[in-house]
Amino acid sequence: MSGRIEARLAELGLNVPTAPVPAANYIPWVRTGNLVYIAGQVPMKDGKFLWVGKVGRDYTVEEAKEAARFVGLNVLSQLKTALDGDLDRVVRAVKLNGFVNCVEGFGHQPHVINGASELMIEVFGDAGRHARSAVGVAGLPFGVAVEIDGVFEVA
Amino acid sequence: MSGRIEARLAELGLNVPTAPVPAANYIPWVRTGNLVYIAGQVPMKDGKFLWVGKVGRDYTVEEAKEAARFVGLNVLSQLKTALDGDLDRVVRAVKLNGFVNCVEGFGHQPHVINGASELMIEVFGDAGRHARSAVGVAGLPFGVAVEIDGVFEVA
Amino acid sequence: MSGRIEARLAELGLNVPTAPVPAANYIPWVRTGNLVYIAGQVPMKDGKFLWVGKVGRDYTVEEAKEAARFVGLNVLSQLKTALDGDLDRVVRAVKLNGFVNCVEGFGHQPHVINGASELMIEVFGDAGRHARSAVGVAGLPFGVAVEIDGVFEVA
Numbered sequence: 001m002s003g004r005i006e007a008r009l010a011e012l013g014l015n016v017p018t019a020p021v022p023a024a025n026y027i028p029w030v031r032t033g034n035l036v037y038i039a040g041q042v043p044m045k046d047g048k049f050l051w052v053g054k055v056g057r058d059y060t061v062e063e064a065k066e067a068a069r070f071v072g073l074n075v076l077s078q079l080k081t082a083l084d085g086d087l088d089r090v091v092r093a094v095k096l097n098g099f100v101n102c103v104e105g106f107g108h109q110p111h112v113i114n115g116a117s118e119l120m121i122e123v124f125g126d127a128g129r130h131a132r133s134a135v136g137v138a139g140l141p142f143g144v145a146v147e148i149d150g151v152f153e154v155a
Numbered sequence: 156m157s158g159r160i161e162a163r164l165a166e167l168g169l170n171v172p173t174a175p176v177p178a179a180n181y182i183p184w185v186r187t188g189n190l191v192y193i194a195g196q197v198p199m200k201d202g203k204f205l206w207v208g209k210v211g212r213d214y215t216v217e218e219a220k221e222a223a224r225f226v227g228l229n230v231l232s233q234l235k236t237a238l239d240g241d242l243d244r245v246v247r248a249v250k251l252n253g254f255v256n257c258v259e260g261f262g263h264q265p266h267v268i269n270g271a272s273e274l275m276i277e278v279f280g281d282a283g284r285h286a287r288s289a290v291g292v293a294g295l296p297f298g299v300a301v302e303i304d305g306v307f308e309v310a
Numbered sequence: 311m312s313g314r315i316e317a318r319l320a321e322l323g324l325n326v327p328t329a330p331v332p333a334a335n336y337i338p339w340v341r342t343g344n345l346v347y348i349a350g351q352v353p354m355k356d357g358k359f360l361w362v363g364k365v366g367r368d369y370t371v372e373e374a375k376e377a378a379r380f381v382g383l384n385v386l387s388q389l390k391t392a393l394d395g396d397l398d399r400v401v402r403a404v405k406l407n408g409f410v411n412c413v414e415g416f417g418h419q420p421h422v423i424n425g426a427s428e429l430m431i432e433v434f435g436d437a438g439r440h441a442r443s444a445v446g447v448a449g450l451p452f453g454v455a456v457e458i459d460g461v462f463e464v465a
Contacts, residue, residue: 030286131349134350147288187461293447
């Protein structure tokens with residue numbers, strides 16, 4: 001708990017939340033070999049959904065970027081659980097997939113998902129740099145604005 | 156063919172269909188190391204597409220969940236082919252990605268994709284528990300209601 | 311540079327472009343073990359976005375297929391960079407994910423993404439055959455018509 005990454009999180013003033021329970025019949029992460037697959041995370045806190053609505057109508061790009069950063073913290077919370085609480089065992093972020101619940105024709109998915117991508121780099125440094133896809137979708141679970149899943153290499 | 160998982164399928168009264176032929180210029184699965192990647196499966200049976208339409212307009216959540224379960228059987232059929240017919244070689248389900256062809260603002264993707272997720276758990280037990288993403292999309296191949304791809308760890 | 315795949319590209323009259331710089335805060339590829347994850351590529355050339363618009367409204371299926379082929383070349387350009395310029399180190403294409411920015415109800419995603427899939431097979435032969443998903447989305451970065459990411463096994 002008192003590792004390098006925890007110190008970095010404290011330095012950033014970031015609090016990795018308690019890992020949210022999945023909203024349906026799946027599990028939040030699976031490890032296979034040296035990869036951890038994180039299930040799609042949403043802006044859920046204490047069982048409540050935040051940022052419910054469409055980006056480009058209910059939320060600005062900047063607001064949605066905040067949502068993506070929050071979702072990124074939930075990604076980290078699941079990853080932490082997968083690593084028995086020790087984020088120092090993260091070798092690198094490999095891939096993030098970002099889904100933005102947006103109005104037709106919206107094209108600022110990259111700016112939105114940067115909220116999560118920048119978080120990974122702040123926390124892990126160069127090891128946080130990852131490949132990524134960002135797309136705009138017609139709907140997301142419970143109407144949330146952003147969903148992000150990912151793959152991490154771990155020790 | 157007479158393995159543990161086949162016995163479980165018989166017990167459940169489930170029939171893994173003959174693996175459908177891809178609808179375009181790709182192959183239905185690729186093995187790399189101990190991972191099998193399954194291409195996006197759709198509700199196709201005997202060359203015909205079932206559940207063609209939008210969830211939230213043409214299909215209820217429960218109907219779409221049935222579609223997802225059917226698509227899950229097609230995922231299993233491809234996996235079975237990848238393993239020379241021996242589903243006992245599945246170490247675990249790693250990740251499912253569920254795409255729901257839905258009306259704008261639809262938010263019940265988790266309930267829909269549970270159709271496939273519950274199937275995996277029924278068939279493989281704890282080894283069927285997987286990470287997952289579920290999103291709502293503007294359109295799917297041939298207008299089908301659900302598409303699901305996945306990654307499995309195999310022996 | 312003068313390898314087997316480069317010879318094949320020359321034979322096909324294909325020019326793998328200089329790898330485009332990501333449009334946001336991520337990196338274009340990550341290698342983990344024997345897998346290279348390619349970030350979502352778009353039809354970008356010399357810093358400009360091509361094929362900006364909706365398939366089914368602004369572009370026909372055939373035009374969008376050309377866009378997908380172009381995006382496939384950008385996938386190859388990133389892969390080439392990941393392999394220090396030596397595409398002969400590609401063991402096989404594993405998975406492509408194709409996102410088509412389309413009008414509601416559009417169902418020809420498979421035909422569109424074939425543009426990239428056929429390119430992989432032309433270039434790598436049987437090793438280019440891959441698993442695939444193709445879905446239709448509400449919006450893509452900068453309004454482009456097609457985005458494709460992928461996973462490759464490399465030596």
